Amino acid sequence: MDSGELPIGRRVAQWRARRRMTQQMLADRLGKSKSWVDKVERGVRALDRFSVIQDLAEVLGVDTAALLGRDARPATSTGVEGVDGVWAALACYDLSPAGRGWRPVVPVGELGRRVEHAWLAYQHACYPQLVRLVPDLLGDARSAHAAAGDEVAGLLVRVYRVTASVLVKLGEPDVAWLAADRAVTLAAGDPVWAAVAAVPLGQALRGAGRGRLAMAATVAAAHRIARVVGYDASQEDLSLCGMLWVEAALAAASCGDAHSVAEWIGRAAEVAERVDGGQDRHRSGFGPAAVQVARVAAAVGLGDGGEAVARHEEAVRMDGWRRLSVEHRAAHLVDAARAYLQVGDLLGAGRVLTEADRIAPAEVRLRPLARMVIAEVARGGPVPAGVAHLATAIGLTR
DSSP: OOGGGSOHHHHHHHHHHHTTOOHHHHHHHHTOOHHHHHHHHHTSSOOOOHHHHHHHHHHHTSOHHHHHGGGHHHHHOOOOTTHHHHHHHHTOOOOSOTTOSSSOOOOHHHHHHHHHHHHHHHHTTOHHHHHHHHHHHHHHHHHHHHHHGGGGHHHHHHHHHHHHHHHHHTTOHHHHHHHHHHHHHHTTTOHHHHHHHHHHHHHHHHHTTOHHHHHHHHHHHHHHHHHHHOTTOOHHHHHHHHHHHHHHHHHHHHTTOHHHHHHHHHHHHHHHTTOOSOOOTTOOOOSHHHHHHHHHHHHHHTTOHHHHHHHHHHHTTSTTGGGSOHHHHHHHHHHHHHHHHHTTOHHHHHHHHHHHHHHOHHHHHTOHHHHHHHHHHHHTSSOOHHHHHHHHHTTOOO
């Protein structure tokens, strides 16, 4: 078998052996456990974060392409145009007095409608369109905030949040962190908006491979919002608190911390029992189905494919499954494909990937994580026609 066709875990093992390193030595240099390295090399734990692959490549003294094989570039590069424009928009500092800059101030009502449109684009996984919208939306929201102050601070926080969220999806956690950090700074004086800002902050840190920092940020924000809103909190604030516990659990899973996963996901489940699925001002999509979906992602992160598959099959039968956004459902199906891969069920992985592509093509074809999953399924042997088509569409086959 050509080394480019080997599973990535086998390639890690080969390079480790060439460098005369034991599993414990590699684990120590990565800040991971020996068990984590062993599971990666045996294919029990998927390497589906590019930042982790980069860390491995650095420790092993090889190029990332050597670990990823000949599919490295097409599998991890989305080719979405416009990300540089988002960079430029985030790096633009308007130091002129409020209302005196070159950009006219957009009325608050119009700005609010545009923010809602951006969130709908995100929830329907229209990522290229959203990336094109973000630079002007950022500029207009900041101009409005400079002119009106606290009246539009919440809108600007939401703009930073949707910007960070789509950048995480597209494999740009460093730029996402910048947007999320801006949101946190802006919202510092308001516990509710600070909690809203902590969600993309946790996602960005987790995407950058900083799971413990992500866990610390989201747990602190969850405790703060729970303390401020109290037991009689509104449905929106309860959902926000529950969403933060979910993010904390996912961060814990990325660190291999099963104890914390159980604790935080348990708290999220308790909050979900009090949420009726009505108003969702913070666009959380939170509820029992969202918690079950999070259990799947956490189990995959911990390398427990069997648990994840069982949870997935329960999730798609729940009443709230269809009420999750298109983006949320498609992202879950990608996680389910990872779970099926962990248990060696290529047909199951192909089936859910094809379903995800049917409902949200951009989630599957543009998200680096999903592209890497497609590559792993395509390398595993005969695959369903839908996956073969996907592999061809994203450039994994010649």
